[in-house]
Amino acid sequence: MNRTILIVDDDQKIRTLLKTYLEKNQYEVLLAHDGASFMAEFERHREQISLCILDVMLPDTEGFALCQAVRRRSDVPVIMLTASAEETDRIVGLELGADDYLGKPFNPRELLARIKAIHRRSGQERSQPARFFRFNGFTLDVLERSLVDPDGQASPLSGMDFQLLKLLVEHPGQVLDRSRLAEVTRGRDLGPLDRSLDVQISRLRQRLRDDGKQPALIKTVRGSGYVFASTVQVNDAA
Known part of the structure; x- marks a missing residue:
């Protein structure tokens, strides 16, 4: 959607x-x-x-x-x-x-x-926004703003980490450029030497148990941005 x-x-x-x-x-x-x-x-x-x-x-x-x-x-x-x-x-x-x-x-x-x-x-509007996004054993609840790991344990997310993950799982398989990710999480564009987004991506990979050297979930697209590479299931109910 x-x-x-x-x-x-x-x-x-x-x-x-x-x-x-x-x-x-x-x-x-x-x-x-x-x-x-x-x-x-x-x-x-x-x-x-x-x-x-x-x-x-x-x-x-x-x-x-x-x-x-x-x-x-x-x-x-x-x-x-x-x-x-x-x-x-x-x-x-x-x-x-x-x-x-x-x-x-x-x-x-x-x-x-x-x-x-x-x-x-056009069939794009849902009667209610999707609440649960499931991927790789994790469940993101956008209403409660919570992330549950494959073991059923809550994984804490900061406000910016939640916004970043929400944007990624809403657009699986799509390359999201750095400026858009920064605008959503920080409300501004990044300067040429600003590495704060990369630090945030690294922190989110750790939360998702994603190997930083060879990530399988959040992949870097050199010169463009990042892409969420996992299949995502979307549901309105738990």
Whole structure:
């Protein structure tokens, strides 16, 4: 189940508002400020993106062109945002493959409702978020924020370790880049000499009994990031 939304809008306040609001509703949010940065993020995270939100008016292009570019590459749902009151814009957007259209200014609650409706129609939205992630004998309970090892013993996790492990088990087999992992666990990007994420990965490997020299669960993808290599079973009940 992917719940990752890519938003492009040249208004920083809108980007910040939507990121904060959607993350509070258990979505992961990627941001772009123009067409070029949007396409870079889209290509980088295409496999995990579940929905795109496109502003029509951007500094370097139009949302219509981005919608066409997305449609040539993917069937991921698209919602378009516009400050224009022209009905023609709405029709053009829908004809180009957009799934929905919302005028500015808008209520974030309405946008959230439309996102959920699109996910339900596309079969991506669950009635309740998954609670238990089982892998290699371990069970992660995201409601209790607890990890139980193969011997049935609780394995303590710090807040950052929990966020990191949760992100990994939600995207098994996908390469997660260092900047995204740092954003989720620390709320910021890493500096060129910052090794804190590597230390955290090493600590988490120890918790999971994963050999640091030849890890089988959390594998390093040189020059990119990390990938969770285990099969993950997802359940809503214990």
